[in-house]
Structures are given as structure tokens and as C-alpha cells.
Amino acid sequence: MSTNRGLVAHHFEDIEQQRDVEAFGMWMFLATEILIFGAVFTAYTVYRLRYAADFEAASSKLNVLIGSINTIVLLTSSLTMVLAVHATRAGRPKMLMICLLLTIFFGLTFFGFKAVEYYEDYEEALVPGLRFDPGEWAERSPPANAGHVQLMLVFYYIMTGLHAVHMIVGIGLLTWLVYRARRGTLTPARYMAVEVVGLYWHFVDIVWIFLLPLLYLAGTHRASDLHF
Amino acid sequence: MSEQLTPTKTYYSVFAALVALTLLTVGVSFFELGNWHTTVGILIGVVKASLVALFFMHLLHSSKLSWLAALAGLFWLVILMGLTLSDYLTRQVLDF
Amino acid sequence: MSDAIVRGFVPQAKARPPRTPETHYLNVEYGVKSWLLTTDHKRIAILYLIAVTALFLLGGAAATMIRLNLMTPRGELLPADTYNKLFSAHGIIMVWFFLVPVVPTVLGNFILPMMVGARDLAFPKLNLISWYIFTIGGIITLWAILAGGVDTGWTFYTPFSTKAARTNVIPTIIGIFISGFSSILTGLNFIATLHRMRAPGMTWTRMPLFLWSSYATSVILLLATPVLAMALILVGVERAWGIGIFDPDLGGDPILFQHLFWFYSHPVVYVMVLPAMGIVSEIITCFSRKPIFGYIFVAWASVGIAVLGFLVWAHHMFVAGQSVYSAQVFSALSYLVAVPSAIKVFNWTATLYKGSISFETPMLFALGFIALFTMGGLTGLMLAALGVDMHVHDTYFIIAHFHFIMVGGTVMAYMAGLHYWWPKMTGRMYSDFLSKLSALIIFVGFILTFLPQFVLGYLGMPRRYHVYPPEFQILNVMSSAGASILAVGYLLPLIYLIWSLFAGKAAGPNPWGATGLEWQTPSPPPPHNFDETPVVTSGPYEYATEEITDVH
Numbered sequence: 001m002s003t004n005r006g007l008v009a010h011h012f013e014d015i016e017q018q019r020d021v022e023a024f025g026m027w028m029f030l031a032t033e034i035l036i037f038g039a040v041f042t043a044y045t046v047y048r049l050r051y052a053a054d055f056e057a058a059s060s061k062l063n064v065l066i067g068s069i070n071t072i073v074l075l076t077s078s079l080t081m082v083l084a085v086h087a088t089r090a091g092r093p094k095m096l097m098i099c100l101l102l103t104i105f106f107g108l109t110f111f112g113f114k115a116v117e118y119y120e121d122y123e124e125a126l127v128p129g130l131r132f133d134p135g136e137w138a139e140r141s142p143p144a145n146a147g148h149v150q151l152m153l154v155f156y157y158i159m160t161g162l163h164a165v166h167m168i169v170g171i172g173l174l175t176w177l178v179y180r181a182r183r184g185t186l187t188p189a190r191y192m193a194v195e196v197v198g199l200y201w202h203f204v205d206i207v208w209i210f211l212l213p214l215l216y217l218a219g220t221h222r223a224s225d226l227h228f
Numbered sequence: 229m230s231e232q233l234t235p236t237k238t239y240y241s242v243f244a245a246l247v248a249l250t251l252l253t254v255g256v257s258f259f260e261l262g263n264w265h266t267t268v269g270i271l272i273g274v275v276k277a278s279l280v281a282l283f284f285m286h287l288l289h290s291s292k293l294s295w296l297a298a299l300a301g302l303f304w305l306v307i308l309m310g311l312t313l314s315d316y317l318t319r320q321v322l323d324f
Numbered sequence: 325m326s327d328a329i330v331r332g333f334v335p336q337a338k339a340r341p342p343r344t345p346e347t348h349y350l351n352v353e354y355g356v357k358s359w360l361l362t363t364d365h366k367r368i369a370i371l372y373l374i375a376v377t378a379l380f381l382l383g384g385a386a387a388t389m390i391r392l393n394l395m396t397p398r399g400e401l402l403p404a405d406t407y408n409k410l411f412s413a414h415g416i417i418m419v420w421f422f423l424v425p426v427v428p429t430v431l432g433n434f435i436l437p438m439m440v441g442a443r444d445l446a447f448p449k450l451n452l453i454s455w456y457i458f459t460i461g462g463i464i465t466l467w468a469i470l471a472g473g474v475d476t477g478w479t480f481y482t483p484f485s486t487k488a489a490r491t492n493v494i495p496t497i498i499g500i501f502i503s504g505f506s507s508i509l510t511g512l513n514f515i516a517t518l519h520r521m522r523a524p525g526m527t528w529t530r531m532p533l534f535l536w537s538s539y540a541t542s543v544i545l546l547l548a549t550p551v552l553a554m555a556l557i558l559v560g561v562e563r564a565w566g567i568g569i570f571d572p573d574l575g576g577d578p579i580l581f582q583h584l585f586w587f588y589s590h591p592v593v594y595v596m597v598l599p600a601m602g603i604v605s606e607i608i609t610c611f612s613r614k615p616i617f618g619y620i621f622v623a624w625a626s627v628g629i630a631v632l633g634f635l636v637w638a639h640h641m642f643v644a645g646q647s648v649y650s651a652q653v654f655s656a657l658s659y660l661v662a663v664p665s666a667i668k669v670f671n672w673t674a675t676l677y678k679g680s681i682s683f684e685t686p687m688l689f690a691l692g693f694i695a696l697f698t699m700g701g702l703t704g705l706m707l708a709a710l711g712v713d714m715h716v717h718d719t720y721f722i723i724a725h726f727h728f729i730m731v732g733g734t735v736m737a738y739m740a741g742l743h744y745w746w747p748k749m750t751g752r753m754y755s756d757f758l759s760k761l762s763a764l765i766i767f768v769g770f771i772l773t774f775l776p777q778f779v780l781g782y783l784g785m786p787r788r789y790h791v792y793p794p795e796f797q798i799l800n801v802m803s804s805a806g807a808s809i810l811a812v813g814y815l816l817p818l819i820y821l822i823w824s825l826f827a828g829k830a831a832g833p834n835p836w837g838a839t840g841l842e843w844q845t846p847s848p849p850p851p852h853n854f855d856e857t858p859v860v861t862s863g864p865y866e867y868a869t870e871e872i873t874d875v876h
């Protein structure tokens with residue numbers, strides 16, 4: 001305990017107890033997050049089962065190439081994030097800084113692709129309430145119910161939007177870590193800050209892992225769907 | 229928390245597996261699977277999510293409390309989905 | 325009998341009157357900053373006490389207007405839309421800004437760390453942040469209510485809330501959404517504290533029952549609140565965007581909103597009632613001078629209620645259009661929740677049996693709780709029955725039922741707890757006579773307010789109407805008269821409790837002769853609760869029983 005003087009907040013007995021509690025606290029918050037996303041996932045499931053064909057039709061119109069590339073981008077950011085935790089614990093500040101900046105970079109790359117995708121969705125009249133053509137869906141063969149298609153698209157924007165909000169928070173937390181790393185306060189003994197932000201970042205990644213099949217891969221694709 | 233450091237090699241292998249599974253799940257969507265696309269996608273997603281949770285989030289070496297929180301979140305999600313669907317999946321069955 | 329502690333009796337004033345310690349958490353620092361930036365759980369509890377009391381008075385004012393309007397069948401006092409806004413304001417403020425936070429954030433915040441023998445909660449800064457989140461959410465909601473109001477009721481049912489309502493739905497929702505995170509963070513903080521901050525020797529089965537029920541409450545706060553948050557966001561998005569997932573025009577299902585809403589809003593009833601039960605368990609044992617009957621059953625009943633409470637939500641939707649099969653399942657499951665609640669009531673009764681009972685103020689409130697909660701619970705069973713619910717759905721029967729649980733249950737127990745721990749929080753005793761008088765007034769006023777409403781509902785008076793047929797007037801006037809008595813009962817403590825701060829006798833560390841770690845430290849407690857980390861060597865309610873049997 002004497003070696004950890006100044007490290008342990010006054011109300012904790014020792015550093016082990018403190019670290020344990022910090023990780024547990026973030027895990028509990030993630031349990032809350034599971035249910036935040038879970039509420040939308042449940043709603044989505046209800047309609048996905050009810051209007052299966054229309055949801056599949058709408059899904060096929062989404063840009064599967066950008067969706068897939070963004071999945072890889074996020075997975076890479078998770079890798080650099082966990083390497084940042086490793087670097088902190090191994091006492092390699094330079095490596096830590098590189099990993100944090102890379103994680104932020106991949107996070108921003110994700111937003112870049114997402115912006116392109118949203119713009120293209122708009123071009124293709126896939127934005128209910130703003131730019132949407134019900135007639136186009138009725139004329140397809142087999143015809144799709146334009147109402148149900150809009151329902152699917154509303155979910156698409158709510159789910160990706162909610163995910164994007166979490167990404168922004170995550171990038172904010174990472175920026176805070178960069179600031180702390182610059183000041184040299186992320187020593188091996190204080191690695192929990194990086195670990196806890198990492199837990200959050202990985203969770204956001206996991207959400208996307210499920211958004212990919214739910215939104216982009218609900219129906220059968222053709223090779224011609226692969227375009228920017 | 230884990231006291232031993234996980235070797236970085238583990239992280240790279242997990243990352244490789246995650247990328248491979250992503251390619252697999254996207255690849256599968258080009259085959260005619262009828263209604264099964266989402267099911268297959270979710271199953272592969274569960275594998276990927278478990279890899280992230282166990283290795284990147286260090287659940288494998290975490291205290292029981294972290295497991296408790298993670299499993300509680302999932303269990304309650306099952307309650308929410310299960311009981312909500314118990315309504316929607318039986319709307320037609322017993323509609324007098 | 326030894327003279328050190330006379331067990332079986334409330335210790336009378338000793339030869340030396342108790343004194344207040346030199347430094348304690350209240351006088352260790354002064355100034356506005358020392359309060360607004362504090363991370364001391366005890367000071368944060370006081371901050372919550374002030375916020376929650378103010379909100380209770382506002383919610384009460386809305387209730388007063390409602391009852392005044394219902395004095396006459398034609399509702400001359402208020403226009404219909406004002407009436408709608410008032411009952412919405414009453415529900416929203418009372419549920420989210422009083423009943424849900426009151427016991428955990430005021431009494432829980434203050435007592436829980438001391439009960440486990442810790443110096444603070446696991447995340448003290450997070451605790452302060454929770455208060456700010458709560459306050460910001462409260463201010464936004466109040467602003468929305470005062471600047472135009474909202475008329476959807478506290479339930480925000482779609483498609484009315486998304487398409488038809490022309491009132492401040494979005495700002496109200498934002499306020500509730502924000503304050504929800506204060507609930508989540510409080511729950512998270514409590515669970516972490518109970519798992520990791522217990523004093524040496526404080527095993528799970530040595531924990532006072534208030535801690536068990538606080539744990540169960542926290543689980544609900546943590547896992548139900550996010551679903552409400554999301555349901556409200558979906559309503560807000562649909563309103564703002566003009567298009568959304570509950571929209572029947574697109575094939576959306578408004579009942580889906582009710583599923584998400586009640587997934588939170590049924591369990592949240594247990595957020596209100598579980599900590600109340602915890603308080604009652606503490607008080608019943610203390611003033612019966614007996615260990616609780618069946619400790620382990622009462623403890624696990626809390627956990628049972630928390631889990632089972634999540635499986636019954638669609639009993640609010642029996643007539644909404646859900647599947648008949650599903651309604652039957654939810655009806656059956658609803659009966660199940662009554663089991664752990666009944667276990668608790670039976671165990672309190674058994675604890676009272678042959679106890680050496682003294683009727684101090686907290687005990688009066690606690691006994692009132694048992695009586696009113698039992699009535700509320702039993703009428704709840706009637707409502708769980710599909711057939712009965714079809715008949716009385718959306719009538720005053722429902723209103724009476726849940727006010728018995730929430731006002732007769734939660735508020736009564738909160739008053740009990742506040743009077744029980746007030747000497748610990750402030751170091752002062754309040755007026756014995758006035759406090760007992762207020763307990764009596766509240767009980768009588770409550771019965772007179774809400775018992776007629778059962779009859780009204782059974783006769784078919786629907787809720788949320790600002791007019792009614794003339795034959796219902798007598799019962800409505802009775803109810804309004806009771807409400808005015810109730811109001812006096814609630815205002816009285818405000819006076820004598822504040823008075824006690826200046827003129828109350830010093831309480832001493834343990835005025836009730838109670839067990840529990842919080843009573844082993846001076847009143848008011850020092851900033852870090854305990855000078856030495858306490859070591860626990862025995863169970864929570866070691867009131868010796870052998871002397872009692874000799875009394876009669």
C-alpha cells in the first residue's frame with residue numbers, strides 16, 4: 001500500500017479495490033448501454049419479422065461496400081485501442097501516444113465514409129420525410145410497401161445516428177486521454193483510465209458488429225451492389 | 229483485473245479473425261439464403277462480439293463482477309425481446 | 325440487566341444529556357461552494373433533499389388544483405386543457421422527480437455508505453454529477469411545464485404524443501431523459517458500493533435489509549431506465565421528424581411504445597416501493613426490539629421482486645390490443661410478484677408479534693405503511709386478473725390502487741425513514757407531539773382521499789376527465805376534503821423539522837437505541853463517517869429477546 005501513496009482515493013482501502021471498482025463501474029454502464037440499444041433492436045426485430053420482404057428490399061438498397069469497409073475501420077480502431085492499453089501497462093508512452101492518435105484517426109475515417117454514405121443515400125432518395133419516392137418502390141417487381149420501406153429506413157437512421165453519437169463521445173474521451181498522455185499522467189500504475197475508455201470504445205464497436213448484418217445484410221446482394 | 233499482460237500477438241490474431249469473419253459475413257450475403265440472411269449474420273456477429281469482449285475488453289481475465297454486469301445486461305435484453313415478441317408472435321394465433 | 329444498554333426499551337435520557345460533536349460534516353466547511361462542489365455523500369443527500377422537497381411541493385400544488393376542480397361535476401374551476409396539463413404535470417413531477425429519486429437519493433445517499441461501514445460511495449464525484457444531472461433535467465422539465473405545459477399525461481402514449489398533442493412534449497421528454505441518467509448513475513454507484521466497499525466482516529447476510537432492498541432497487545434503475553430513455557427518444561424523433569417507428573401510417577405499431585414504456589414503468593414501481601420496504605424493515609425491528617423474523621426471506625424477497633417485476637409489464641396493456649395469449653401470460657406472471665411482497669408483510673407482522681413495541685413517530689409511519697401497502701397490494705391482485713381489469717381499466721380504481729402503493733406506501737415509508745434518520749442527519753430531535761400528530765393526520769387524510777376513489781372507479785368514473793356525472797359528487801367531495809387534510813399533514817413536518825434545526829434537543833449518537841453501523845458514529849457524523857474503519861462481527865438486528873419475554 002505504501003508504494004501506491006497518492007494513487008488511492010481516500011475512500012478506498014487499496015489500489016486493487018479501486019481498479020476493480022472502476023472496471024465494474026464501466027461494465028455496469030455498458031449493461032445500461034446494452035438496453036439503450038436493446039430497446040431499438042427489439043423494436044427493429046418486431047417489424048423485421050412482420051414486414052420481412054419489405055425490410056430486405058430496403059436493406060439491399062443500402063451501400064454494403066461502405067458498410068463493410070467501415071466495419072473493418074472500426075475493428076482496426078479497436079485493435080489500436082487495445083494496443084494503447086497494452087502500451088500504458090508496459091510503460092511505453094510513445095507507443096501509447098501513437099495508438100491513441102491512430103484510434104482517433106480511424107474513428108474520424110469512419111465518419112468520413114459515413115458522410116459519403118449519407119450523402120449517397122440522399123442522392124438515391126432514401127431519406128423518408130426529406131427525399132423519398134414511394135412510387136419507385138410500388139413499381140418494383142415484386143412491389144414493396146413504401147410505408148414499410150420507410151420504417152426500415154427510419155430505423156437505419158436512428159440506429160446509425162445513435163451509434164454515431166456514441167462514437168463522438170468516444171472520440172472526446174480519447175482526446176482527453178491524449179491530453180493526459182501528453183502531460184505524462186498515464187503511468188503503468190494509472191492504466192485504468194485507458195482501460196475504461198477502451199471498454200467503452202470496444203462496446204461501440206460491438207454495436208456496429210450487429211448493425212452490419214441487421215441493416216446492410218438483411219437481403220441477398222448482387223455484385224453490382226458493390227460501389228461507392 | 230488481470231495482473232499478467234496479454235502478449236500483443238494475441239491481439240493481432242484476434243484482429244485477423246475479426247476481419248476474416250467480417251469478410252465471411254459480407255460474402256455470405258451474396259448467396260441466395262432466402263429468409264436466413266439475418267440469422268446467419270447475427271450468429272457470425274455473436275462470434276465476433278464474443279472475441280471483442282473476451283480479448284479486447286479483457287473479460288477473459290476480469291473479475292466475476294464484470295461478468296455479472298455483462299451477463300445481467302444480456303439477460304435483461306433477452307427479457308425485453310422475449311416478452312415483447314411473446315405478444316407480436318401470438319397476435320394471429322389466438323385472435324378470436 | 326446491565327446498565328450500559330437497556331435492551332428491550334428505548335433508552336430514556338441519561339443523567340448526562342447528549343451533546344453534538346465539535347466538528348461534523350455540516351460545519352467542517354462553510355459557504356455555497358463547499359456545498360455545490362462537495363463530494364461528501366451526506367452533503368449530496370442534503371442537496372437532493374432540498375431539490376426533491378421543492379419538487380414535491382410543486383407536484384402537490386398540481387394535485388391540489390386537480391382536487392379543487394373535481395369538487396363540482398362540471399369542473400368550473402379549470403378549462404379542460406388546463407386540467408389536462410395539470411394532471412400531466414402532477415404525474416410527471418411526482419413520478420420522475422419525487423417518487424423515483426426520493427428514497428435512494430436522499431436517505432440512500434446519506435445512510436447507505438454508513439450502513440456498510442464505508443467512508444463514501446464508490447464513486448463520490450459521479451454522485452455529485454448525478455445531482456447536477458437530476459437538477460438540470462428537473463429545471464428543463466419544469467420550464468416545459470410552466471411555459472405552456474404538456475397534456476399527454478405522464479405516459480406519453482403514441483400516437484397522441486407524436487402526432488396530435490400541440491404542447492411542449494419534446495422539452496419535457498428531454499428533461500426526463502436527462503434526469504434518467506441521474507437514476508442510472510445512482511444505481512451504478514450503489515451497486516459498486518455494496519459489492520466492493522463493505523466494511524470487514526460485513527458479509528451479505530449481515531447486511532441490514534435496507535441495503536438488500538437498495539441493491540435490488542439499483543438493479544432496476546440500471547437496467548430499466550435505459551429502455552425508457554430510448555422510448556422517449558423515439559417519441560421525440562418521431563415528433564421532430566414527422567415520421568417514425570410508431571407511425572400507423574407507415575405500418576408502425578403504437579402499442580410497441582407501450583411495451584417499451586411499461587418495460588420501465590412497471591419495474592419503476594418497485595424502485596419506489598423496494599427502498600420503502602427496506603426502511604420499514606429497519607424501523608419495525610428497532611421499535612419491536614426484536615430481530616427481524618425470517619431475515620433471509622425478506623432479503624431475497626427484495627431480489628425476487630426486482631427480477632419478477634420485469635416480467636409483468638404488459639398488465640398495463642390488457643385492453644390496448646396485445647395478443648390474448650400474451651395477456652394471459654402477463655396476468656399469471658403478475659400474480660407471481662405478489663408472493664415476495666406478501667412474504668415481507670407476513671414477516672413484519674411476525675416481527676411485531678410479542679415484540680416490545682414502542683410507538684415512536686417513525687414506527688407510526690411504518691405501521692401506516694404496512695396497512696396502506698397491504699390494501700394497495702391486494703387491489704393490485706384484483707387488477708392483475710384479466711377479467712376485472714377489463715372492467716375497471718382507466719377508472720379511478722386504478723388511481724386509488726397506485727396511490728395506495730405510491731403515497732400510502734412510498735411517501736409513508738419516506739416519512740418514516742426521514743423521521744427515523746433525521747436525528748442522525750441533523751443531530752437534532754424534532755417535536756414528539758407534532759410529529760405524531762402529523763403521522764395521524766396523514767393517515768386519516770390519506771384514507772379519506774383515496775378510499776372513495778376505489779368506489780368511484782368501481783362505479784365507472786374514468787380517470788383524466790375534468791367533468792363527471794352529478795351522482796359522483798359526494799364521493800369526489802369526500803376525496804377532495806381528504807386531500808386538504810393530507811396537505812396539512814405534509815406541511816406540518818416542513819415546519820417542525822426546520823424548527824428542530826434551531827431549537828431541537830441534541831439527539832446523541834443513538835436516540836432510538838438501534839443497531840446498525842450508522843448509529844455507532846456521532847450525530848451529525850464526522851466528514852468521513854468513521855474515525856476507524858468499523859469491523860462487523862454479528863448480524864444486523866441483535867436486539868436481545870430474552871429480556872423481553874420476562875416483561876409480561
Ligand SMILES: [Cu+2]
Binds near residue numbers: 590593
Ligand atoms: Cu404494473
